[in-house]
Amino acid sequence: MEEINMNKHLLSFAAISLSALLLAACGAKGSSHNSASSHNSISLMQTNELLSLDTSAVADLPIWNTLENSMEGLYRANSKNEPTPAMATSIAKPTNDGKTYTFHLRKNAKWSNGDPVTATDFVKAWRRDVSPTAKSGYNYIFSGIKNADAITAGKKSYKTLGVYALNKHTLQVQLDHPMPYFIKMMVLPAFFPQSSTALDKFGSKYGTKSQYMYYNGPFKVTGWNGTNDNWTLKRNSHYYDQSAIHLSSIKMQVVKDPNTAHNLFTQGKLDDATISGVTAKGLQKNKDLIHVEKAGTYYLRLNQRNGQPLNNAKLRQAISLVIDRDKLTKDILSDGSQPAYTYTSKDTATDPTTGKDFAEETKPKETYNIAKAKKLWAEGLKESHTKGNIQLRLTGDDQTITKNVAQFIQASIKQSLPDAKVNISSLPAKGLLNTETAGKFDILQTLWLSDFADPISFMGIMTKNSPQNYGKYDDAYFDKQYQEATSDNAKNQSKYWANLRNMQTRLNEQMPVIPLYQMIESHLVNPHLKGVLHHPAGEDDYTRAYLTK
Known part of the structure; x- marks a missing residue:
């Protein structure tokens, strides 16, 4: 793009602002969102394409936002942004002078294909993600776990990583040194498990399409072929805590332009729309607007x-x-x-x-x-x-x-x-x-x-x-x-x-x-949508969301 004259830009900016204000006046009258009495699904947006579902291949917001709502690690963040048990049954306390953590996994946790979630699923996932061949650029996050730095540098085998399956439902992690923030890290998608069966079955195709993965969270990803701009998270019938999940599905689509996001929201085609720039400026008094600090x-x-x-x-x-x-x-x-x-x-x-x-x-x-x-x-x-x-x-x-x-x-x-x-x-x-x-x-x-x-x-x-x-x-x-x-x-x-x-x-x-x-x-949010957890550090959690009448 060529350089621009700032004065011309400001004139253009003012014109667009007026347009946004007119749109806001229309939008402030209300949107066409339906309540839970007519549907039990929500529609969300992502501002960029989904490039992969494999955490060893990509680390960006679209993949993490998707996995946050379809996968689960040892812990998930609660409404106070504190780790709470997920795949692990309790908050582990370190031993060995702060260098050893032992996690006991819940025995009723299953993958979307019905397989049990095991300690080996964590071991295999972490080994893949810390490997120097991982393309995500995120293997540094494992630094502090025994041998992680040497593995990332190519000096040791990924098999020497300090993570062990003591038995089917007991995972142990050994650190090089104490990490007082280690438990907080366990809510990150980088530390999610990966189905051993899926890794063996799909091989290099793992995560390249929604069908080439199994999911252990409340929802499973469907309809993503590796290049399309929309996909759907459908209820996972094998999730261990069915009573906590209220939605039947979460639809996601890529929307890069805030004005388009606003229009989709007013048409009832988005239940949560992220807006910015002149569009957001014209909607600051909209009754459906909320600010989410990150x-x-x-x-x-x-x-x-x-x-x-x-x-x-x-x-x-x-x-x-x-x-x-x-x-x-x-x-x-x-x-x-x-x-x-x-x-x-x-x-x-x-x-x-x-x-x-x-x-x-x-x-x-x-x-x-x-x-x-x-x-x-x-x-x-x-x-x-x-x-x-x-x-x-x-x-x-x-x-x-x-x-x-x-x-x-x-x-x-x-x-x-x-x-x-x-x-x-x-x-x-x-x-x-x-x-x-x-x-x-x-x-x-x-x-x-x-x-x-x-x-x-x-x-x-x-x-x-x-x-x-x-x-x-x-x-x-x-x-x-x-x-x-x-x-x-x-x-x-x-x-x-x-x-x-x-x-x-x-x-x-x-x-x-x-x-x-x-x-x-800045989010325009369907007034019927409740129960969303907006985390300052991390991704937004829609898994416990629901629609009121």
Whole structure:
């Protein structure tokens, strides 16, 4: 996409806003949603395509949102965002000085084909997901489990992972060091089991279509052929807790444009529609609107490979300082989103040693300073021996809101930084994933949603050897702080949080990633839909939802 004139963009923005306001006036009168008396199914949307159902192949929101409602791990998060028993019968207490966990599995848990869920199903799943051949880029999440780091690095066999089936219904996990947040992690789809029968039966086809998997959750995925944009979660008759499940099915479809989402909602074709940008701005007083706060940060990932234009820290700092995040959230997003000044999002965790929100206490002193940005830019160009125009490619997905944010970033850089030319590239989900993993970008728009309520969840992917460190950030001080926090200092609260503060401060200084805004979703929700669990860290749970009359 070509560069745009900011004034023209604002005029266009105003025109679209007026259109959204007119739509809002219509939408505020009510929607055509039916109550539970006429149906027992809900329709949801995903903002991107489903690329796989195999956690070893892909780790993104569409797959996790789908698996959250069709699979179950040892625990699931309750209404207080605390782990509660699922496949495990109770909350395990660590032994062996915090390094051993023993989980007793429920004997009435079954897969959708009727097979019992066994400890071996967990062992096989974790071994697949931690393997260096796993394509998800998410095998780092197993770090801390015995031998996981060596396995990911290709130095040990995946069979040496510290996870064992002591018998059919007893799973034991051994850690390299204590991990006080380990139980919180067990709600993540990355730690879900995989049917041994399905893995043997489907082989390389596992998870490539909905029919090439078995499911142990309240619903099973149907109708996804590997490429289509809609699929259905149908009631799993083998689920152990049938009385807790009220819906017969959950329909999912890909909707990338917020205006389309709004229209589908008003037509009664979506029971929960995610809206953003000008559409959300015009609907802030709609009676069906709710804001869902997420422990996630939308940010720019910068390519720091040798020879890349943004390998220089001062150039990265300059770009961060020309972005007016207040203007971005108020004028472009307009959906309740808040500016993000740290990579770790606000409300992720309170630092127990200070009593302060972690993101607030580590916020940099300067967040928007064009004069300083120009100075840093000039110094960075000189240090990197760059002369003439510096060409930057800003890459993101093809959602409308992503494109709008990209245009804002493009204009901010063009107006304030001499000799900078930004070209926008908008790609479908699969193309974006390939571009990201191959490192073929200068600046990439992305999101990190915290896996669990601890800043360490953000820091993990910034270490040198993380498979998801696609920008190739490499800093010995940062890695040392992370290593200390996840080993010797894990049981020392004061030292652990000092390590975390040091890591966030280092990111503020070197700016390998540029935070833009905090993830706060605007949802139009069917007033009859109740019982949905919106988790700040993790995915939304619709499994216990129901429709009122």
